[in-house]
Amino acid sequence: MKTKFLFFLLACVSLNTFAQEEIPVQKYAAHNKGKFFVMWGGNRESYSKSDVNFRGKDYNFTVENMAAHDKPKGWHVDYINPVNMTIPQTNLRLGYFFSDHYSVTIGVDHMKYVMTQNQIANVNGNINLPADDPGHIYNGEYNNRPVDMSQGGAEEGGMPPGSTTVPFLIYEHTDGLNYVNTEVSRFDDVSKWFGLPNIDKVQINLTEGLGAGLLYPKTNTTLLGKERHDDFHISGYGVSAKAGLNITFFKHFYIQGELKGGYINMQDIRTTTSSADKASQDFFFFQRIIAVGGIFRV
Numbered sequence: 001m002k003t004k005f006l007f008f009l010l011a012c013v014s015l016n017t018f019a020q021e022e023i024p025v026q027k028y029a030a031h032n033k034g035k036f037f038v039m040w041g042g043n044r045e046s047y048s049k050s051d052v053n054f055r056g057k058d059y060n061f062t063v064e065n066m067a068a069h070d071k072p073k074g075w076h077v078d079y080i081n082p083v084n085m086t087i088p089q090t091n092l093r094l095g096y097f098f099s100d101h102y103s104v105t106i107g108v109d110h111m112k113y114v115m116t117q118n119q120i121a122n123v124n125g126n127i128n129l130p131a132d133d134p135g136h137i138y139n140g141e142y143n144n145r146p147v148d149m150s151q152g153g154a155e156e157g158g159m160p161p162g163s164t165t166v167p168f169l170i171y172e173h174t175d176g177l178n179y180v181n182t183e184v185s186r187f188d189d190v191s192k193w194f195g196l197p198n199i200d201k202v203q204i205n206l207t208e209g210l211g212a213g214l215l216y217p218k219t220n221t222t223l224l225g226k227e228r229h230d231d232f233h234i235s236g237y238g239v240s241a242k243a244g245l246n247i248t249f250f251k252h253f254y255i256q257g258e259l260k261g262g263y264i265n266m267q268d269i270r271t272t273t274s275s276a277d278k279a280s281q282d283f284f285f286f287q288r289i290i291a292v293g294g295i296f297r298v
Contacts, residue, residue: 028251029199032097032187034297039093039256041291045070045111050283052171053125054223057276058133061125061142063149063169066281071112071174089176091289093183101186109179109260109287113217115149115171123147127224134166135224170222171279179238179264181213187246205246207256212239215264221271221279229270229277236266236282244289252294260287 049065073088093107122144129136147168187205196202215236221228240262248254262285269279 027198027200029189029203029248032100032103032295035097035295036298037093037095037097037103037293037295039091039095039107039291039293041091041256041289043089043091043109043111043287043289044072045089045113045288046286047113048284050281052279052281054169054271054277054279056272056274056278058129059125059127059224061123061127063147064122064124064144066121066171067116067119068113068283069116071114071172091287091291093291093293095183095185097187101188103185103187105183105185107181107183109181111173111177111179111285111287112175113173113177115169117149117170119149120146121149129224133225135226137166138168138224166225167222168224170220172220173217174220175218177264178216178218178232179213179240179262180216181211181238181240183209183211183240183242185209185242200251201249203248205248206244207246207258208241208243210239210241211262213237215266217266217269219269219271219279223271223277226272226274226277229272231270233268233270235269236264238262238264248295252296254293254295256289256291256293258287258289258291260289261285 047068047070049067051062051064052066053060053062070089089112090110091107092110093105095103095105097103123142123146124144126141127135127138129139149169185207186209187207189199189203190206191199191202191204194204196204214234215238216232216234218232219229219235240260242258242260244256244258246254246256263282264285265282267280269281271277271279
């Protein structure tokens with residue numbers, strides 16, 4: 001009887017040991033579902049040319065094919081200074097993995113859009129300001145008239161008197177071109193492509209995503225000598241798509257590079273202190289983003 005019992009006990013121990021050896025150790029980085037993450041970084045942007053319409057009580061004109069650029073600050077302490085974080089061009093995202101491969105995020109792409117001053121652009125429309133308005137020097141009909149944006153005067157027929165002291169147009173979204181959006185993204189672990197033995201130490205992921213949201217810019221416009229509007233305002237919408245590479249270290253920390261492109265349509269841009277004065281434009285953008293982040297379970 002004792003022999004049978006010992007045999008049974010040894011068999012159970014052997015089976016248990018065998019089973020433990022067969023069960024692989026689960027890597028923390030192998031599954032994402034239920035994890036939260038936060039990401040902060042900087043960007044550079046490029047913009048397509050845009051037809052920008054300016055309209056008000058006494059004027060309605062369009063600057064054709066306006067060229068614009070971003071306003072980078074470079075590597076600077078303001079990227080990590082909480083008081084000045086909105087001065088450079090930045091990206092902030094908060095996200096949650098609702099499955100191993102898919103996440104949803106909310107975030108702000110803080111871009112900057114500056115009309116290139118050293119350009120000559122054609123203007124179409126009309127300006128008919130009162131004689132006591134400083135901008136009345138630009139009154140007239142504009143039919144593909146070239147305007148020198150660096151000086152503010154019409155090239156065709158010479159500069160109007162006084163135009164050097166009253167700029168025709170200075171136009172920026174520099175605090176900024178704020179794209180407040182949500183994204184759905186996919187993540188795929190490609191560590192095996194690089195022969196990485198332990199993804200809990202170093203893991204490489206490919207990520208792609210689609211996003212949509214609102215534009216909430218603070219627009220700095222000097223228009224025909226009028227007092228500028230200087231407040232945030234919901235001005236339109238945007239859609240975007242991205243692709244990137246994520247490298248995660250020690251399960252919780254990562255660096256991520258992204259290429260992101262999209263379309264922005266703003267039909268309600270505030271330009272002056274008068275609510276009757278507005279601008280509208282639409283254009284494409286392209287971002288290059290480098291960010292750092294953390295991923296964790298609560």
